[in-house]
Amino acid sequence: MRxxxxxxxxxxxxxxxxxxxxxxxxxxxxTRLDEAGEHLAAVPYDLVxxxxxxxxxxxxxxxRGMRARGDVTPVIILTALDQISDRIEGLNAGADDYLTKPxxxxxxxxxxxxxxxxxxxxxxxxxxxxxxxxxxxxxGIWRAGxxxxxxxxxxxxxxxxxxxPGQVLSKGQLEDRLYAFGAEVxxxxxxxxxxxxxxxxxxxxxxxxxxxxxxxxxxx
Numbered sequence: 001m002r003x004x005x006x007x008x009x010x011x012x013x014x015x016x017x018x019x020x021x022x023x024x025x026x027x028x029x030x031t032r033l034d035e036a037g038e039h040l041a042a043v044p045y046d047l048v049x050x051x052x053x054x055x056x057x058x059x060x061x062x063x064r065g066m067r068a069r070g071d072v073t074p075v076i077i078l079t080a081l082d083q084i085s086d087r088i089e090g091l092n093a094g095a096d097d098y099l100t101k102p103x104x105x106x107x108x109x110x111x112x113x114x115x116x117x118x119x120x121x122x123x124x125x126x127x128x129x130x131x132x133x134x135x136x137x138x139x140g141i142w143r144a145g146x147x148x149x150x151x152x153x154x155x156x157x158x159x160x161x162x163x164x165p166g167q168v169l170s171k172g173q174l175e176d177r178l179y180a181f182g183a184e185v186x187x188x189x190x191x192x193x194x195x196x197x198x199x200x201x202x203x204x205x206x207x208x209x210x211x212x213x214x215x216x217x218x219x220x
Contacts, residue, residue, distance in 0.1 A: 001046035001116060001159070002176050005029040006036045006062075007078065008054055012101070016049065016078075019105045020112065024139070024152035024159070026177055031055070033062045040066070043176065045073050046163075047115060052079040052090070060093050067094035074115045078103070113137055116163070127162065130218055132201060134162070141201070148200055153178050157193050161206060161216040170213040190214075 003020060007013040008031040017029045028043070030036050033054050039045075048066075052059040063075055077090045082100040090098050096115050099108060117125060117136060125137035133142045139155055141148045150158065160169060160177045171190050178189065194206050194214060204217040 001112070001156075002026045002043065003028070003047050003049060003112075004036060004039055004043075004045045005049045006033065006054065006059065007031065007049070007051045009051075015105065016108065020109070022152065023109055023112075024156040025112075026156065026179055033057045033059070036062065040071065040073070044173075047074045047076065047112065049076050049078055050095075052077060052081055052086075060089060063090075063093045063095060074119050076111060076115060078108075110137070129162075129205065129216070130202065132205070136162070143201075150197070150200065154193055154197055154200075157190070158197055158201075158205075161214065165216050168209050168213045168215045174214065 003025050005013060005017055005020075005027055007016065007029065010031075013029055013031070017027050021027050028039055028045075030039060031054070033056050036048075036050075040048075050059045050063060054062075059077065059079070063077075066073065066075070074096045075094065076097040076099060077095045078099050078101065079086070079090075080101045087098050096118075097111050099111060113125070113136060125135055127134040127136060131143050132148075134140070136159070139150075141150065156177050157174055160174055174190050178193075194208075197206055207215050207217045209215060
């Protein structure tokens with residue numbers, strides 16, 4: 001997923017960024033709400049991790065503004081405000097989940113995956129694609145009982161296609177899943193990863209739509 005992290009605590013922000021990046025997500029980290037607004041206007045994010053107390057304002061107001069504009073990007077609040085009234089306010093403002101600090105990074109990963117599955121319309125983490133059995137929660141893939149290992153970037157690209165079955169994703173959309181702002185993108189990166197995925201998962205797992213991009217195949 002392409003994730004926007006809005007957190008002004010540099011130690012926590014770095015820990016969260018590194019952890020979710022290691023999970024295979026592309027992460028942009030900002031420390032102010034005005035920067036967050038600029039990023040959201042420029043990039044179609046899959047999810048926002050939002051602190052509530054930022055140097056230039058409260059995250060609740062920012063979230064309400066998102067929803068008022070019709071922005072349905074999933075939002076998970078990360079905050080030290082742990083009162084029931086704070087949770088209610090956050091959820092009523094349009095948050096999809098609420099995680100209080102300090103929190104376990106493994107729990108954050110699980111909540112990210114759960115919110116993403118709900119927005120894809122399939123809360124079940126188990127998916128079958130042809131001969132492949134896929135566990136979205138553990139990022140496990142099996143064929144005939146044998147596990148198939150993917151790199152973090154291979155998984156990120158494959159996950160993007162799994163989340164949009166039947167939909168053609170452009171090369172640019174897939175590149176957004178792999179790289180955060182400022183990262184260098186080589187011209188043939190997507191082609192290389194698609195080729196590797198086909199070798200590992202099967203030639204028909206990804207279809208090339210000439211001049212348009214790629215979409216998930218039937219896996220047979």
